[in-house]
Amino acid sequence: MDKLDCMRAFAAVAAQSSFTSGARQLGISTKLASKYVARLEEQLGAQLLNRTTRKVTLTDTGRAYLERCLPLLDQFDELQDVVQLRQQELAGPIRITAPTGLGSRELVEALQPFQQAHPKVMVELVLSDRHLPMLEEGVDLAVRFGALKDSTLVARRLCSMRLVVVASPEYLAAEGEPVEPEALATHNCLLQMTSPQPDAWVFGKGVAQRTVTVGGSFRANSPRAVAHMAASGLGIARCPHYTALPFLRDGRLQVLFEQQETDPTTLFAVYPSSRHLTVRIRALIDHLAGCFGPG
Amino acid sequence: MDKLDCMRAFAAVAAQSSFTSGARQLGISTKLASKYVARLEEQLGAQLLNRTTRKVTLTDTGRAYLERCLPLLDQFDELQDVVQLRQQELAGPIRITAPTGLGSRELVEALQPFQQAHPKVMVELVLSDRHLPMLEEGVDLAVRFGALKDSTLVARRLCSMRLVVVASPEYLAAEGEPVEPEALATHNCLLQMTSPQPDAWVFGKGVAQRTVTVGGSFRANSPRAVAHMAASGLGIARCPHYTALPFLRDGRLQVLFEQQETDPTTLFAVYPSSRHLTVRIRALIDHLAGCFGPG
C-alpha cells in the first residue's frame, strides 16, 4: 500500500466529503479508499475524518493535514513531469568522445547537421586517443574503431572503413616497391599513433590473415599528418582510405598490397547499456548511423 | 513497494555513491536498495544512476531528480512530525456542550481547574438543551444526563445525581401535603424544561417504578429558577438534589416522597468512538471523571 496513494485517497474523500465520490474520482473502489484512509490514520496515529454511513467531515487534525499534503502531492506530480519532459525533450548536453584522427573533420561534418536540426542540444566533442572511462568522465557516447570491451556498454556499428598502405612514386623509385607485406620490415614505415595498434599492420583475411610488425623514423597522432608525410616521399604509411583519397586522386600517393587488404575496420558508436537512454542520445546515435552507414 | 521508500533509497545511495553504504544507512539490505532504485527508474522511465560493481554515479537526470526529491522528503518528515505533535500536545481547542441547567455553575467549576492547569487548551462551552449532532456542530465532548443513542459515540459515566421533589412548608400548609405521588395530578407542579421529559416524573425502582404526568402554572429552563419559585411557595418542583440543597439547609424547602425516589440519573461524558482521540480530549474526560466521580 503506497503512502502517496493513501494521501491521494484522503485528499479526494475530503474534497468530496464522501468515500463513494472520492473513490470514483480516483477510479478505485469505495472499500479500497476506506482502507487507504484507515491506513493513513493508523500510520499517523490520528483521526483525519469523522464518518457516519452518509456523512464525512474533516477533524481539526485532518484539516491541518490536508492543507499540507495537497501542495506535497502537487509537487510530486510536478517532479514526475519534470523527469518525463527531460527524458522526452530533444535538448540538453551530449558529451561525445572520438579519437583525434577521426574527430577533426569527418565526425564534425556529421555532427553539424544534427546540431543544426536540434539547436537545443549542446554537443561537446572530446577528442582523445585514450579509452576514457565513460562513466567517470561523464561521457554519453564514444565513437571508436573497435568495440570497447565493457559489459556496461553496447556498441552500435556505424560503418566499415578501409585501411590502406600508401607510398609516393618518388619513395618507391628510390627504395624499390615491396612485393610482399613482409618486406615492410626493411622500409621506413610511418606510424599513425591514434590507431589501437599503430605498429601491427594486418594483412589478408580469414586463415590467410597475418600481422607484420613495422617501424620507422616518423610517427604522429594524426592520420592526415602521416598521409601528408608519405606523400612528401619520406616513407610508407597506413591510414584510412578516406584520409588518403585527395593524394590518391592527384597521383601523389599510390596504394600498395591492394590484393592483400585485410577486413576493413569497423566504426562503432558506444554507449551505456541502459534501458533509459534519453531521447537526444538515441537520436544522435541514429543520426550517426545514417551519416556513416550505407546510403 | 512504497514510492517514498524508493525515493529515500535513491537519495541515500546517491549521497553515499554506493548501494552498500546507502542501504546500511537506511537499515535495509543492499539487494532491497537495488530493487527500490530500479523500481523508481522504471516508474520514471529514466536512468538515475550509472553503476558498475564498485562505482555508482548520478546521471544528469538523476542529479536533477535528487535536487527536487530531497526537499520533498524533508517536507514529508515535517508533515508527519506536525501531526504527531498536534496529537500529543495538551493544547488547542475543545468544544464542549452541556445542558443549560448543568453548565451554569457545576460544570464551570469543574472546567476551571483544568483550564488553569492547561493554559494552552482553549475550552468553548456551548450550553444547549438540544441534542446537538456532534459531528456537524464540531463538538468534541458532550456532558449529558443519559447516554446518547449513537453508534459512533461512546459514553463515559461521570457520576450519579439524585432528582428530588420539593415544596415549601408554606405551600404544604395551604394545599396539604400529598401522601402518594399520584396526588401530584391535583397540585401546581413547576416544570424544569431542560430535563429530557419535564412533565414525566418517575418514582420507585424496579418493578414498582411508575411515572406520574404533572403540570402547573410555571415552567423554566433552569433547575435553579424552579427551585427558587418552589421555595417562594408557588408550587412543587423536581430538580437535582444539589440545586435544592441551599434551600433545604435553611428550611425553605423540604423533600417529598423520600422513600419512593427512583434511580438517580447518570451524568455522562459523550465523545466520538475514535481510536485516535487527541491527548487534550482524553485529558479532559479523565479530569471530569475525577471531578464528578467518587472521591
Added chain:
DNA sequence: ATCATTTATGAACAACATGTACATAATCAT
C-alpha cells in the same frame, strides 16, 4: 598480469499484503 576481495544484481521462493467481492450495519430521505 594475475588473483583476491568487494560490490551490484539475477533468480528463486516462502511469507505476507493487496485489492476485490460479498455481506452487514447504520444513516438519511421519503
Added chain:
DNA sequence: ATGATTATGTACATGTTGTTCATAAATGAT
C-alpha cells in the same frame, strides 16, 4: 416505518515483497 445508499467488516485468490544464495564483474593489491 421502510427503502435506498453508504461505509466498512470479513474472507480469500492473487500478486508483491523482502530475503537468501549465487553469480558476474570491477577494482585494488601483489
